[in-house]
Amino acid sequence: MQEQSLQTVFALLTEWYHVYKRDLPWRRTKDPYAIWVSEIMLQQTRVEAVKPYYARFLEELPTIRHLAEADEEQILKLWEGLGYYSRVRNMQAAAKQVMAEYDGKMPADHKALLRLKGIGPYTAGAVASIAFSLPFAAVDGNVLRVMSRVFADERDIMLQQTKKAWEEEINDALTGEIAGDVNQALMELGATVCVPNGEPKCENCPLRTLCLAYQKGNPMQYPVKSEKKPRTKEYLSVCFMTDGKRIALRKRDSKGLLANLWELPHVPKEYALPMAFADWGIQQAEIKNMRGQKHIFTHIEWHMDAYFINVKAMADTPFQWVTIEEAKEKYALPSAFKKIWAEGLDMLEDMEYEQIHL
DNA sequence: AACTCGGGGGC
DNA sequence: GCCCCAGAGTT
Structure with a gap:
């Protein structure tokens, strides 16, 4: 992909995002801890499922210190029914790390974030860009789907090299202040327009005119994913x-x-x-x-x-x-x-x- | 690179 | 049924 076209995509996307973005609870805060909590909860989990958990969790554990000092039974109870329970145990381990190493404040540093338990490439990019306005990509399933379609990219998104390639590509094209909005706009488009199951709503898409999959008339063919093994x-x-x-x-x-x-x-x-x-x-x-x-x-x-x-x-x-x-x-x-x-x-x-x- | 790790909503 | 979701850790 040329640098130029990615810049165009970002511009169209952020313009669209400012008009059509949903009013979500974690978009009403600038507290890095609250944003972190939301990003962990949203891993492999839909927005609607997260909402009630997010509110209750922050009510009971409003600061990193509260989380660090909570009983494990309590944090598991707060996570009950949400699934992938190691997320909350890792987050508590990370909260203890933050208390010990960063005086209880989330580090405004991408590499430091990556060293925290439970924070991988996606979450580090999300917190860095959304909470701290740092220019880092946050590539999730939505972003991979949108990018695969816009550029009619046939690479298997289940391969980590594909994800890494997109991360580098987006990183190179991002500048500081807009990174948070660009990342969220990509995900928002993937969640509401360029949807994963069923027909994408191309008639509502701000990228329609330049989307190669749309031009080819087969957006459903993307992204390419290798099959998973049976249960x-x-x-x-x-x-x-x-x-x-x-x-x-x-x-x-x-x-x-x-x-x-x-x-x-x-x-x-x-x-x-x-x-x-x-x-x-x-x-x-x-x-x-x-x-x-x-x-x-x-x-x-x-x-x-x-x-x-x-x-x-x-x-x-x-x-x-x-x-x-x-x-x-x-x-x-x-x-x-x-x-x-x-x-x-x-x-x-x-x-x-x-x-x-x- | 392949496995493990939840739960639910949409079709 | 089958898809996959604001992924990360372990092997």
């Missing part, structure tokens, strides 16, 4: 286990999927339930069937059988027995278990009702 299936027997008042939760391992979150006890489906009970110290229990559930992760599918377990007698168990109120306040439960959780609460309520009217 593996896992089959589980999940237990909503109660003693009548409290419910058994189990803390997940500190590494891997859903690290450090809480879960309903479960075993692989081929593992017999009485065997699991023996392992767990459950000596006497009443078992009712619940609805099975399926949950899809990026690379795994969980096919879950579910059981309501009314425990009558038990020894020591490896579980945390919590009340419903405690669970709601303090324990981050992944979305994978939410339907079984809700049905379990209903059955628990019915059970209490029957006891009273016996």
Whole structure:
């Protein structure tokens, strides 16, 4: 791409952006911390999903110091349901870094930002350009899609060399003051006009006249992406286990999927339930069937059988027995278990009702 | 370079 | 179903 045409793209884009940009919460602040929080939340996550989390998070942890000093249980609870939980654990690690190395203030320095946990090329560019008006690219999926279409570029955007090439290209063309708006304009266009699924709205696009994919009449052919591998299936027997008042939760391992979150006890489906009970110290229990559930992760599918377990007698168990109120306040439960959780609460309520009217 | 790591909305 | 989303860390 010639330098010249990229400058033209930026000019058309920022002009359009000033008129059509959405009023988003994180566009109302200049606080680098708030902008940082928004960028972490927005990684691989849609704007509408982020909004309620963003407001609640900043309300409870309004400064970098609050984040650095918070309990991990609290930050995971604030992230509950948003996914990619290592984002918030890395952000807290970075907040501690900022407290120790930068006196609690986000460094206005691209290289320093890149050294913080959880801040990669995209987020470093976004914070540097939006919060500090520094001339750095912020290349995300939107930018890659827009660029691929405008220049009818056939390179596979799944390859990191393609992303890196665009970063360098855009970096070279950016100047200080406008970088934040250019980056946001590229993303805004990608999110609202040059959309990822379905027909792009080329009739509303400020780049229509110079877009090569539009000229060729095949914008949907871009960007070129290599295929991803299929998901593996896992089959589980999940237990909503109660003693009548409290419910058994189990803390997940500190590494891997859903690290450090809480879960309903479960075993692989081929593992017999009485065997699991023996392992767990459950000596006497009443078992009712619940609805099975399926949950899809990026690379795994969980096919879950579910059981309501009314425990009558038990020894020591490896579980945390919590009340419903405690669970709601303090324990981050992944979305994978939410339907079984809700049905379990209903059955628990019915059970209490029957006891009273016996 | 390939894998891992969530969840949900749109079609 | 399948797409992919304001990506980063690990191997």
